[in-house]
Amino acid sequence: MLLRLFGMTDLFAARSQMGVSLAFHILFAVVGIGMPALMVIAEHRWRRTGDAVYLELAKRWSYGTAILFAVGAVSGTVISFELGLLWPEFMHQAGAIIGMPFSLEGFAFFTEAIFLGIYLYGWDRISARAHVWAGAIVAFSGALSGIFVVIANAWMNTPRGFTLVDGRFTDIDPIKAMMTPAAFPQTLHMTLAAYAATGFAVAGIHAFMLLRDPRNAFHRHALTIALLLGAPAALVQPLSGDISARYVAKQQPVKLAAMEAHFETMKGAPLQIGGIPSVSERRTKYAITIPHGLSLLAFHEWNAEVKGLDAFPEDVWPNVTVVHFAFDVMVGLGTFLALLSAVILILRWRKRDIVSHRWLLAAVAIAGPMGFICIEAGWTVTEVGRQPWVIYGILKTADAVTPMPGLIVPFISFTLLYIFLGVIVAYLLYQQVLKSPRGDDTVPERVKAA
Amino acid sequence: MTISAAVIIAGIIMLSLNAYVLLAGADYGGGVWDFFAAGPRRQAQRDLISHALAPIWEANHVWLILVIVLLFTCFPFAFSTFAIALHIPLTLMLFGIVLRGSAFVFRSYGSDDNATQQRWGRVFAIASIVTPVLLGMCVGAIATGNIDPTMFTAGFGGSFVDRFIAPWLTTFGVGVGLLALALFSFLAAVYLTVEAEGTELQDDFRARALWAALAVFVIAFGVLALAWREAPMVRKALMAGPWALPFHIVTGVAAVTAIIALVARRFRLARVAAAAQVTFILWGWAVAQYPYVLPPSLTISATASPERTLTLTLWGLGVGACVLFPSLYYLFRIFKMERR
Numbered sequence: 001m002l003l004r005l006f007g008m009t010d011l012f013a014a015r016s017q018m019g020v021s022l023a024f025h026i027l028f029a030v031v032g033i034g035m036p037a038l039m040v041i042a043e044h045r046w047r048r049t050g051d052a053v054y055l056e057l058a059k060r061w062s063y064g065t066a067i068l069f070a071v072g073a074v075s076g077t078v079i080s081f082e083l084g085l086l087w088p089e090f091m092h093q094a095g096a097i098i099g100m101p102f103s104l105e106g107f108a109f110f111t112e113a114i115f116l117g118i119y120l121y122g123w124d125r126i127s128a129r130a131h132v133w134a135g136a137i138v139a140f141s142g143a144l145s146g147i148f149v150v151i152a153n154a155w156m157n158t159p160r161g162f163t164l165v166d167g168r169f170t171d172i173d174p175i176k177a178m179m180t181p182a183a184f185p186q187t188l189h190m191t192l193a194a195y196a197a198t199g200f201a202v203a204g205i206h207a208f209m210l211l212r213d214p215r216n217a218f219h220r221h222a223l224t225i226a227l228l229l230g231a232p233a234a235l236v237q238p239l240s241g242d243i244s245a246r247y248v249a250k251q252q253p254v255k256l257a258a259m260e261a262h263f264e265t266m267k268g269a270p271l272q273i274g275g276i277p278s279v280s281e282r283r284t285k286y287a288i289t290i291p292h293g294l295s296l297l298a299f300h301e302w303n304a305e306v307k308g309l310d311a312f313p314e315d316v317w318p319n320v321t322v323v324h325f326a327f328d329v330m331v332g333l334g335t336f337l338a339l340l341s342a343v344i345l346i347l348r349w350r351k352r353d354i355v356s357h358r359w360l361l362a363a364v365a366i367a368g369p370m371g372f373i374c375i376e377a378g379w380t381v382t383e384v385g386r387q388p389w390v391i392y393g394i395l396k397t398a399d400a401v402t403p404m405p406g407l408i409v410p411f412i413s414f415t416l417l418y419i420f421l422g423v424i425v426a427y428l429l430y431q432q433v434l435k436s437p438r439g440d441d442t443v444p445e446r447v448k449a450a
Numbered sequence: 451m452t453i454s455a456a457v458i459i460a461g462i463i464m465l466s467l468n469a470y471v472l473l474a475g476a477d478y479g480g481g482v483w484d485f486f487a488a489g490p491r492r493q494a495q496r497d498l499i500s501h502a503l504a505p506i507w508e509a510n511h512v513w514l515i516l517v518i519v520l521l522f523t524c525f526p527f528a529f530s531t532f533a534i535a536l537h538i539p540l541t542l543m544l545f546g547i548v549l550r551g552s553a554f555v556f557r558s559y560g561s562d563d564n565a566t567q568q569r570w571g572r573v574f575a576i577a578s579i580v581t582p583v584l585l586g587m588c589v590g591a592i593a594t595g596n597i598d599p600t601m602f603t604a605g606f607g608g609s610f611v612d613r614f615i616a617p618w619l620t621t622f623g624v625g626v627g628l629l630a631l632a633l634f635s636f637l638a639a640v641y642l643t644v645e646a647e648g649t650e651l652q653d654d655f656r657a658r659a660l661w662a663a664l665a666v667f668v669i670a671f672g673v674l675a676l677a678w679r680e681a682p683m684v685r686k687a688l689m690a691g692p693w694a695l696p697f698h699i700v701t702g703v704a705a706v707t708a709i710i711a712l713v714a715r716r717f718r719l720a721r722v723a724a725a726a727q728v729t730f731i732l733w734g735w736a737v738a739q740y741p742y743v744l745p746p747s748l749t750i751s752a753t754a755s756p757e758r759t760l761t762l763t764l765w766g767l768g769v770g771a772c773v774l775f776p777s778l779y780y781l782f783r784i785f786k787m788e789r790r
Contacts, residue, residue, distance in 0.1 A: 063559055070555040073508050074548045080518050081544055084533030091522050092530040096755035099523020103763055106516045107770035113508040114777045118784060121505035125784050172756050403602050404537045404614060417545065421552055428560055 011398050013407035014086040017414055019383070021079055023376055024418045028072025030375060032112065033146050033191070034198020034229065035065040036139035039119070041225050043132055053217050057225070059123075060436060061202075066120050067428055071421060073113065078414070086407070090390050090400035093169060097162060098152045100174040105148035111141040146194060147187045154182035157382070158251050159391050181251050185244040186382075192233045192240055193378065197371025199230015200337060204368015205433055207361045214355055218437045223355070223364070227348075230371070231341035238338050241331070242297070249298035252392060253307040254316060255385040260294055261287070261324040262308045269294040269306035274328055277320045282310065284324075318387045326380035333370040333377075340367055455761060456754035459524045460743065462767060463517055464736045470513035471732060472637065472725050475630075477507045479638025481550060481578020482631070483658060484571060494651055496571070499638075502645050504558060505785045509778070511551070523763055527599070528743040528753040535597040539584050539618050546581030549573055579631065586630030590623035593735055594681045595745035622680035625673040632669050633728050636662035640708065640724040643717040645786075652717070659712050659720070663705070670731070683745055687738030697737070701730040 008016075039061045046054035080102075084091050115137040122131060155161075161177030162169040203226035206219040213219065249256045256262070261277040261284040262269060271294045275287025295304040309317055340363055347354055354360055390397040480499040487495040522529040533540065550573075557570035591597060596617035600606060606613070639659035646652040677684040688694050704727035711720035741749045754760060 067555050067559050070508065070551050073511060074551040077511070077515055077547055078544045080515055081533070081540055084518075084522060084529055085537050085540060088530035088534050091533070092526050095522040095526030095529060096524075096759040099519065099526075099755070099759065100762055100766065102519045103516075103523055103766045104770070106512065106519045107766075107774055109515065110509065110512045110770075110774050111777055113512050114781045117505040117509055118781055122784055172758060174759055174762050402534050402537065403604075404534060405610065410537075410541050413541075413545070417548065421548070424552070424556060428556065431561065432559075 008408050008411075010405060010407040011401050013411040014401050015397065017407065017411040018082060018086055020411070020415050020418060021075065021082055022379065022383070024422070025072065025075040025079055026375060026379060027372060028068050028075060029146060029149075030194045030197055030372070031065070031068045032072050033139075033142045033194040035061060035068065035202075036116070036119075036135055036142055037195070037229055038198070038202060038225055039065060040132060040135035040139055041228070042221070043135060045221075045225075047128055047132065051221075053221050056218060056437065057222055060432060062120055063432055064429055065116070067425060069116055071425055073109075075418070076109075085404075085410075086402055087390060087397075087400045088402050090395060093395060094155075094391060097159075097169060097172050097174055097177045098155050101148040101151040101155075101178055105145045105152075108141045108145035108148060112138055112145060115141070143191055143194070146190060150187045150190045151178050151180075151183050153382070154180050154186045156390065157186070157386055157392050158182040159394055164394065181247055185240070185247045189237070189240045189244050189378075192237050193371065193375050195233035196230050196237055196337060197375050199226050199228075199233060200364070200367050200371045201369065202226035203230055204365050207364035208368070209433070209436065210355055211358065211361050211365065213438065214361075216438065220355055227344055227354070227364070231344050234334075234337040234371070235341040235345065237334055241334065245297060246299070249306070252386070254309065254312045255318065255323070255381075256298060257307060257309045257312075258318045258320045258323040258385055259327040259381055260306075261320055262294060262306060263310055265305065265308040265311045267295070267305045268292045268303045269298075269308075271297060275324075277324050279314075279317075279320055316388060318385045323381055323385045326377040326384070330374045330377040330381060333374050337367055337370055337374070340364070454751065454754075455757065455764060456524065456750050457741075459520060459754075459760060459763060459767075460750050463520045463524075464733070466513050466516045466520065468729055468732055470510070470517060471633070471728060473510035474507070474513060475582070475634040475728070476637040476641050477503050477510055478550070478578045478582045478631075479634040479636070480642070481575050482635045483638055483642070483655070485575035485579060486658070489654065491651055491654055495654055498642060498646055498651060500554075500558065502642065503554070506781060507551075507554070509781060511547075520763070524755050524760055525743050525748075525750070525753045526755060528748045531597060531599045531602065531748065532592070532744055534602050535614070535617050536588050536591060538614060539587050539591070543581055543584035543588065546577045546584060550577035550581060553577060582630045582634045583624075583627035586627035587618055587623045589630070589735070590620070590626030590681075591618035592744060593626065593677075593684050593739060594620060594622055595683050595739075595742075596620070597744055598747055599744075600747075620680055622673065622676040625669065625676045629666070629669045629673050629731075632662060632665040633731070636666050637724055637728060640712070640717070640720050643712070644721050652715075656712055656715070656717075659724075660709065663709055663712070667705070683742075684735065684738045688734060691738070693734075693737050697730065697734045701727060701734065704730060 039058050042054050042058040042061060045051070046058060115134045118126070118134045119131065119138055122134065126134070155177050158180040159177070160180045161173040161175070163171040203223055206222040206226060209219045210216060210223060245256070248259070261272055261275060263277075263282045263284070268291070270292065271290040272284050272287035273290070275284040277284045292302050294306050295301055298304065298306055309320065343360065344354060344364075347357075347360070386392055388396050388398065390400045480503050484496055484499050487493075487499075489495075518529075521532075553570045553573035557567055557574060560566055560570060594617070601608060601613050601617075636659060639655045639662050642655040643652050643659060646655055674688065677688065688697065704723050708720050708723035708727055711717070711723055739745050741751065743750055743753055755763075
């Protein structure tokens with residue numbers, strides 16, 4: 001009854017639940033990589049300069065991190081169970097091959113949780129040096145655990161390290177399975193994305209506050225540190241994107257074709273930006289077309305042949321509209337962030353005050369959520385673009401799903417739970433921002449410290 | 451008993467579960483005592499619990515993730531069967547885990563006004579009560595030997611209830627759920643006697659520990675009685691097996707020591723004895739179902755991953771342990787050795 005009401009199959013409910021869980025968790029996982037770096041930089045500067053504003057900053061950022069990390073830890077637990085709850089056949093077949101990075105991630109996550117506890121609650125209990133180091137270990141292990149998880153995902157895109165006999169994996173080599181062609185491009189792209197997204201999100205909040213209170217030292221310091229993390233990462237991200245695109249072109253040509261809404265195999269293929277892909281007509285309407293663009297980007301050759309969707313049977317196409325749209329969103333916003341970063345870094349190099357340019361502050365404020373939108377869009381490209389496969393070319397998602405019926409119930413329940421938690425977290429962070437010191441308060445504190 | 455890599459890893463999974471029960475179990479127990487905070491020192495009790503949990507609960511929680519990850523890496527078929535059969539209680543347990551952790555930080559970092567604090571405190575406490583019961587029910591379902599992989603193959607008839615509810619919703623399962631709740635509450639109360647400052651607050655938790663010990667005693671006997679009918683494997687091992695008598699003796703000695711130490715106000719000794727008692731109960735179950743990961747049909751050797759995966763995992767565990775144990779020691783030294 002309920003099933004018919006929503007017209008949703010169990011497979012689609014399972015995919016939706018996994019999608020919602022990942023989309024929710026990734027926000028917190030990314031913050032767990034980026035925020036500790038910001039806290040540590042702020043604390044380090046306080047120890048070196050004695051400027052109490054930096055201490056205030058480190059403490060306020062650590063409150064935010066505490067909330068976000070906790071929600072990230074529990075939502076990550078959900079995912080480790082969901083791998084089995086929703087995709088038991090995938091775990092049955094792949095567990096022995098990709099368990100290794102997950103095991104290593106377990107230890108990295110352990111380290112992160114232990115040292116975050118020490119960092120958050122150990123201000124008065126350990127030496128200054130030990131405290132900064134605890135924060136640095138959180139930052140490092142956070143990045144490392146992200147890398148391990150992405151390595152497992154890379155295997156799903158480019159499975160290696162086994163021999164397939166009658167549809168079963170034999171001759172398993174978990175080390176080879178960690179060093180797949182997708183592993184380097186994906187981990188590089190994701191790690192940079194984490195720094196860029198967190199840096200710009202934090203910079204966006206403080207830029208917004210500075211628009212109203214431009215002389216506030218607290219927000220000025222915050223903006224500088226956040227951009228120091230976010231801008232370089234966002235600036236080099238297009239290069240890592242190029243590495244990723246070329247690997248996809250080679251290893252997963254059907255995904256590339258869907259990303260670019262490229263229906264027809266041809267030499268000197270054009271790049272299509274925007275537009276509406278029409279699967280029935282086998283073409284993309286209303287797109288901006290750049291001749292030879294796709295051949296250049298995918299293979300760095302003017303006339304390289306790029307396989308279109310027509311090179312593959314339609315039952316292995318991913319959803320072209322979703323993948324193409326998500327890809328354009330990612331590239332579009334990512335390009336904006338990279339250009340903005342270039343402007344910021346040039347100004348900084350020429351020792352200009354960023355805060356005095358209101359238009360630039362406004363641009364940073366607007367850019368605040370863009371990094372996270374890019375990450376969500378990018379993972380949509382990776383995951384929806386791999387469909388109908390859970391293990392590319394080997395196991396179909398439909399064959400991996402649990403025989404448990406009525407999956408719409410957990411899907412809707414988790415969705416509501418995550419919306420509820422998302423609203424609360426946003427509200428708590430908003431309160432933290434409101435509590436930040438006013439412009440007048442920041443000067444006396446500086447004097448106090450001196 | 452042949453000691454293969456698979457058996458060693460199964461042992462390490464049990465050790466990790468053991469650590470989860472002793473550490474995170476007590477964190478859930480803390481939530482239970484938050485719920486039952488009463489009397490003139492009600493707020494002091496809640497503050498102590500919150501203070502004890504805050505720096506360590508997230509690290510304690512990771513033991514569960516390690517259990518799951520090792521299970522799917524080294525015993526993938528047992529893991530996938532377990533995840534299919536126990537979909538419903540595991541999903542409910544995850545809800546509990548998410549709500550408990552989130553509510554705890556929302557209370558710690560949210561607004562200071564009383565109504566908000568109380569609301570999140572309630573969510574934290576209720577989730578802390580419900581989650582251990584569900585965890586216990588999943589363990590109970592494994593111990594009954596009701597989970598047979600053939601039930602989930604395409605040709606198997608059987609109704610939804612037969613396949614997805616009956617295996618875990620048994621009186622024995624509920625009994626194990628309640629036992630887990632009682633054990634976690636017992637551990638928490640005993641640990642808190644050590645951490646409390648002032649005789650009055652210590653006595654609050656001493657009384658709670660003794661009540662919890664009584665509850666553990668009653669429920670444990672109830673569960674043994676239920677095992678007679680519903681969990682033949684546990685019955686055989688704990689009543690007739692070669693390990694039965696030594697098991698009952700060591701568990702009994704630990705339990706009695708914990709109670710005497712509590713009465714005598716030797717709280718550090720009580721903490722050791724309580725942890726030992728819970729550990730023996732857990733290993734009693736493990737020994738009872740050896741060599742099965744998931745009785746009645748999935749054994750350690752039959753479901754183990756290929757040798758290469760197991761060897762690499764052991765290496766990974768070795769390297770991981772070199773990082774983990776010094777870090778854990780450092781964490782606990784900073785936050786748990788403050789009062790001597």
